[in-house]
Amino acid sequence: MVAENHTTEKNINVTLRVWRQAGPSQPGKFVEYKASNCNPNMSFFEMLDVVNEELTHAGEEPIAFAHDCREGICGTCNLVIDGKPHGPHKGVATCQTYMRSFADGAVITVEPFRAKPFPVIKDLITDRSAFDKIQQAGGFISVRTGAPQDANAIPVAKDAADLAMDAAQCIGCGACVAACKNASAMLFVAAKVSQFSLLPQGQPERDQRVLAMVAKMDELGFGSCTNQYECSAACPKLISHDFIARMNRDYIAATFRQTFKPKSAAVAGGA
């Protein structure tokens, strides 16, 4: 989605209030820095790069922040800017935020994602490994590499494929968790669950997947969803909260079937 921008061509000056924290168990605090003469076409990270250059010259430690692709797809970046995960604009990641989004003279508060399951490692960098654990619990289709059937032997209706793709766009950044007052990971989990439950390939493990991923999410201390939908609003890919409703239906159906499903008495092994 395209951000609405201040249409200034003039360079601007801003003041940053940045969260500095030396390590996971150290206390953190806000520290003020000036960023002067910023070109409006500069990205927010390019502005931080410049501030870091100045800090380094001044003999101070630069601000640690997570970034990699700088094009909104890897999910590494994770800043809360003025209280909003990924900053002022909808549908973009922090790395896609440009200085033209800020007014000359603005005071900008910059913090890491705040959520119990994502502890701060240093300054603005958090540990989001909990997402890998959820994924390991069931975020896959169990096929071995080998010789599956020809790809076109599994037709998928275009609508289903498109909807699955809408869900699959998740970049795993964790903004949904940071935006939720309960630190719920429902949108992240729902996106993965829905991608597979919309596709024929995902059917055999459908019940097991949703039950296992939700159980793991609970175990890791993510909160519950109270339908505020701050998650979708903060999502850089604008993944719809409809997927949460879809997952809830899947979850209820799976729980029901799990309880009443006839089970085969056969055991593995044999002759």
Next chain:
Amino acid sequence: MAKLESKIPSGPLADKWSSYKSGALKLVNPANKRKYEVIVVGAGLAGASAAATLAELGYKVKCFVFHDTPRRAHSIAAQGGINAAKNYQNDGDSVHRLYYDTIKGGDYRAREANVHRLAEVSVNIIDQCVAQGVPFAREYGGLLANRSFGGAQVSRTFYARGQTGQQLLLGAYSALMKEAGRGAVSVHPFEEMCDLVVVDGQAKGIITRNLVSGEIQRWSADAVILATGGYGNVFNLSTYARGSNATAIWRAYKRGACFANPCFTQIHPTCIPVSGDYQSKLTLMSESLRNDGRIWVPKNAADCDKNPNDIPEDARDYYLERIYPSFGNLAPRDVSSRAAMRMCDEGRGVGPGKRGVYLDFADAIQRLTEDGVRERYGNLFDIYHEITNENAYKQPMRIYPAVHYTMGGLWVDYNLMSNVPGLFVLGEANFSDHGANRLGASALMQGLADGYFVIPYTIGDYLATQKPGSRPKIDRSEFAQAEENVRGINNRLLGINGRETVASFHKRLGHIMWENCGMARTKASLEKALKLIPELRAEFWQNVKVPGTGATLNQSLENASRVADYMELGELLCRDALTREESCGGHFREEYQYPDGECKRDDDNFGHVAAWEYQGDDKTPVRNVEALNYEFTKMSVRSYK
């Protein structure tokens, strides 16, 4: 001199891989597989697919990534698609045609047998990815959709909107997570490989630095796989992720692995131009846009500052359509990039600094409507708008070439093993399949081919020669020495306490590389670079400033250690470019061109792979040569006219 045995199987081209795989390759029995430990460094398409597949087979796998999770690797940013010779469109595609397009696209500098294998397994990749739940684009009938890409006259590219790399990577990541969940792979995030451990001439381990705690650790294994991507960030500005780096392959080079064809670098024609001095990265606009966009510059330099919409049709030069009528806007990347450069050199460039050309969708919007264009490319138009604050539905995009991919890399044989036994190299990190130029939508294909369908077979051939349980203990002197080496580098960097930042040195290096060894190279420019780079390197080691300590998360130190490697790699790249006295693919030497500006190859003297062998820090490396024997295809003049 290193021994470079390509191990290409004999027999007809189309049978080589199948008969090799079913006959010549040694197997490891299932009970023994679990006794072998394999280290995989990197979890992009090649690394994640290899780690998952080897674990499925029963090997014990450790996978190391410097990212916080394996899902971040920069394969994720590939937009356009993945090639496969499925011929679903019934437009005359075949394994042979994909092979031929790829080897021709690479300007006849890749091995025939490798490229043919790649084309063969391309079809399995699509099957595999669909089975994993990758949501490829579909037609209304439910079948897979295709589009066309540069360098091909058939529609063989599979895609998932403009996020194909993301979807394929998440597919491989999900397979990796499946194996991690059952304990078959242990994943080590934030763990950056800093050295390779060679014991009795064989790769038997690595040294890593934990980027969070700063701890330096030793890891031993029966074999080591590097799948750490390319080295394009030696140019500083590129479409790579900022963290993409060459440290793993470079340090392996310094342990004896040959570096092949480093001068084969790809400059992608359609990127968003540089906007200012602060620029930290360049963003690609997918090549798929060239299916519907038309590239032009004003005929008259005086028109360059005008609003493009005010420039009449007959005052525009659609130069790709004019010069290459049969491929038009879909000419291969190297050809298109150089054409853009020539237009700007003639003074007909547009935008800031006059380094840009137009990519115009006005005709496509007429034909397909604005919504039709939005459906195909909406996310790309949005990215363009985000970055430039311009609406490409209303005025043409401005694009310019940027460093995008490196075809060179560590030398590997047909088994993807380097000349250091036990060290395997996959994906962009190796040199093997793209020759002097990679075609669009072929990188994803190669990464997954290597990881899913080649290494699972070929690694057994090496492991079968190793006694189960024979991997060395980490208290051996080779491990201690390698660990000391890493500590030494980091302590030196932290101790200099100079006056210039790492980023500033990186910028200066990138500038030297781009100016002298970029899209067009000459003997004089390369000799100049070979003088400037060692000077800059000496200055770096005297004057770089790396704040903080090694015992915590320290991004300055991470960058300093990567830039230190680029300072050496850049020199090798220029040396290779100077020695290769011909033009081919992405390597364009101005002295060797046809009157129309096309590449003039010299097959007699340079129809070979140059594999550089490290001799010590201040010594000139040795240039080994592997002859390319074209038995089945004629090396001909590559023409897209």
